[in-house]
Amino acid sequence: MKRAGTKALGLWIGLLVLGLIAPWATNDYTLGVVLSICMWIALTQSWIVLSGLTGYISLGHVVFYGIGAYILALLWGAAPLWAVIPLAGLATGAFALLIGFPVLRVRGPYFVILTFGLAELVKFIVINIESGLGQSGRLLFGAPSLEDLYYIMLALALVATALVWITRRSRFGAGLRSIREDEEAAETVGIPVARFKVFAFALSAIIPGMVGATIVMRTNYFQPMDAFSPVVSFTIVTMAIIGGGDDAPGPILGVLFLVLLREALWSSFPEVYMIIVGALLVAFVLFAPDGVHGRIVAWRRRRSA
Amino acid sequence: LESLFAFQLLVAALVTGFLYALVALGLNMIYGTMRLLNIAHGEIVMVGAYVAYWMFTLFHVGPLVSAFLAIALGAAIGVAAYYGVFRAVLRNSRLVARLEANSLLIFFGVSVILQNVAAIAFTANQRGYRYLDTVLEFGSGSILASRLVVLVVSAAACIGLVIFMKRSVMGQAIRALIQNRDAAAIVGVDIDRVQTLSFAIGFGAAALAGALVSMLETITPFMGFPFTIAGFIVIILGGLGNLTGGLIAALLLGVIETYGVALTSSEFRSILIYGVFILVLMWRPQGLFGTRSSAQ
Numbered sequence: 001m002k003r004a005g006t007k008a009l010g011l012w013i014g015l016l017v018l019g020l021i022a023p024w025a026t027n028d029y030t031l032g033v034v035l036s037i038c039m040w041i042a043l044t045q046s047w048i049v050l051s052g053l054t055g056y057i058s059l060g061h062v063v064f065y066g067i068g069a070y071i072l073a074l075l076w077g078a079a080p081l082w083a084v085i086p087l088a089g090l091a092t093g094a095f096a097l098l099i100g101f102p103v104l105r106v107r108g109p110y111f112v113i114l115t116f117g118l119a120e121l122v123k124f125i126v127i128n129i130e131s132g133l134g135q136s137g138r139l140l141f142g143a144p145s146l147e148d149l150y151y152i153m154l155a156l157a158l159v160a161t162a163l164v165w166i167t168r169r170s171r172f173g174a175g176l177r178s179i180r181e182d183e184e185a186a187e188t189v190g191i192p193v194a195r196f197k198v199f200a201f202a203l204s205a206i207i208p209g210m211v212g213a214t215i216v217m218r219t220n221y222f223q224p225m226d227a228f229s230p231v232v233s234f235t236i237v238t239m240a241i242i243g244g245g246d247d248a249p250g251p252i253l254g255v256l257f258l259v260l261l262r263e264a265l266w267s268s269f270p271e272v273y274m275i276i277v278g279a280l281l282v283a284f285v286l287f288a289p290d291g292v293h294g295r296i297v298a299w300r301r302r303r304s305a
Numbered sequence: 306l307e308s309l310f311a312f313q314l315l316v317a318a319l320v321t322g323f324l325y326a327l328v329a330l331g332l333n334m335i336y337g338t339m340r341l342l343n344i345a346h347g348e349i350v351m352v353g354a355y356v357a358y359w360m361f362t363l364f365h366v367g368p369l370v371s372a373f374l375a376i377a378l379g380a381a382i383g384v385a386a387y388y389g390v391f392r393a394v395l396r397n398s399r400l401v402a403r404l405e406a407n408s409l410l411i412f413f414g415v416s417v418i419l420q421n422v423a424a425i426a427f428t429a430n431q432r433g434y435r436y437l438d439t440v441l442e443f444g445s446g447s448i449l450a451s452r453l454v455v456l457v458v459s460a461a462a463c464i465g466l467v468i469f470m471k472r473s474v475m476g477q478a479i480r481a482l483i484q485n486r487d488a489a490a491i492v493g494v495d496i497d498r499v500q501t502l503s504f505a506i507g508f509g510a511a512a513l514a515g516a517l518v519s520m521l522e523t524i525t526p527f528m529g530f531p532f533t534i535a536g537f538i539v540i541i542l543g544g545l546g547n548l549t550g551g552l553i554a555a556l557l558l559g560v561i562e563t564y565g566v567a568l569t570s571s572e573f574r575s576i577l578i579y580g581v582f583i584l585v586l587m588w589r590p591q592g593l594f595g596t597r598s599s600a601q
Contacts, residue, residue, distance in 0.1 A: 057406055059413065109406055110586055113534075114583065114586050117586075121579035121580060125576060128573070234413065271421040275421045278414040278418035282414035285411050286390070286393075
């Protein structure tokens with residue numbers, strides 16, 4: 001078991017080194033793909049903090065990503081980047097704190113639909129604000145280079161992964177998991193359920209705010225329909241379910257698989273890609289709810305037994 | 306302000322209300338009898354709309370005739386979904402433990418699949434056709450003939466379904482299952498048959514709503530989700546298994562949406578629907594459970 005642990009650690013360090021040298025080792029196309037892998041890892045890990053640990057499945061994670069992108073587009077040219085990106089994260093975290101108490105009173109399946117409705121509501125509000133201002137989209141001139149954006153995204157992916165790793169092993173994380181198993185029982189034994197849920201919600205909202213602010217500089221264009229697209233939420237959920245589990249390695253496996261699939265299909269057959277993703281989500285929920293990572297863990301346990 | 310009392314606006318509110326009632330009825334039956342949250346229900350509306358559109362455009366068959374084809378196709382998809390996936394899901398104790406969340410994810414996948422299959426088959430373009438677009442005069446008010454037809458058909462379908470559920474043996478069996486599944490099984494209700502029927506009627510009603518919608522609005526592969534949301538608002542407000550309550554809630558939502566848009570602008574339609582949805586859930590955070598336990 002200890003050997004397997006060392007091996008896994010070696011694998012993660014190897015991946016990290018590859019990530020750090022990627023800008024020198026590859027061309028722009030490949031770096032773009034690696035950047036997109038980092039983006040989805042950051043998003044999916046941040047989703048795990050709330051939805052993986054507490055079982056409050058969010059279908060509206062895109063709302064924070066979109067708000068982050070919108071903040072950057074609004075402040076473009078008005079404030080320095082090193083300030084705007086953290087500000088976007090703070091703003092989405094504060095937004096989650098603000099709406100957290102009423103939103104997280106809604107339980108189980110209703111929370112799931114509520115998150116979707118909430119993301120759509122914010123999308124249409126932003127669309128209305130923008131059309132009221134006479135804007136149909138915002139072009140961002142003079143964005144940082146691909147390498148710079150890549151390093152920001154890599155850092156966000158690392159922070160998000162560490163966040164899941166640490167949270168899951170903390171007392172706080174144990175409290176969150178007890179909410180998933182039985183919320184009433186958790187409350188009875190004295191876990192401050194409401195506060196924990198809202199705090200996890202806010203924590204999970206910070207990273208996507210910063211990711212949204214970063215990625216909008218990559219596309220050089222802000223458009224509410226794209227920034228708040230439900231496809232983003234859907235992809236996050238599917239990546240997390242395919243990867244499986246409530247720990248850091250799961251999402252990474254799910255992300256790698258879907259990003260590569262997307263690269264192969266998206267530009268020529270976007271609908272086929274979406275159909276496959278939909279079918280994968282259904283298949284994993286039905287046949288492998290603990291995901292690829294869960295399967296690997298179970299397989300290892302059987303082999304060592 | 307005078308225009309708010311206009312005849313057209315009232316008719317529009319009623320049309321929207323009855324269409325929502327039709328959509329919500331299926332959601333209510335499927336959730337009520339099996340605890341499956343069908344987030345893909347709006348996609349069945351979309352399928353029904355495309356059936357009517359293509360029958361009219363290719364074969365010049367009017368939507369009132371092709372509506373029967375839409376209902377049949379919707380019901381067939383429902384039965385196929387039940388036997389293909391959900392019958393097994395309901396018998397799998399591991400999946401049943403988190404049935405609502407799991408069904409939501411499964412239907413989410415199904416909804417994305419249906420949208421994109423439609424986008425491949427029909428392109429994502431908006432489509433529409435003209436049918437019965439003459440204006441009828443009624444004293445002080447006027448109304449499009451197609452709108453009047455949609456009003457009559459959707460109201461008749463809603464009332465017919467309510468009567469079916471209250472009077473027929475099968476309808477009573479469905480309601481028995483909604484009220485108490487175990488007790489219904491003990492007194493000899495054929496659960497499998499009732500569940501098949503719930504899927505068939507629910508999906509059929511949604512497809513009918515779609516065929517009717519296609520007479521009034523342009524359609525796209527992605528038109529479904531607002532109908533799903535409207536359906537959820539209606540069953541949360543109206544109560545689980547409560548058909549009359551659902552009908553009243555649907556008409557109320559139709560009034561809120563139509564008059565809300567009239568007071569502001571059509572751009573606020575989505576904000577209004579999602580806003581009402583969120584307010585309803587804030588007001589009733591336990592969703593349907595609250596109504597269920599209070600009914601018992």
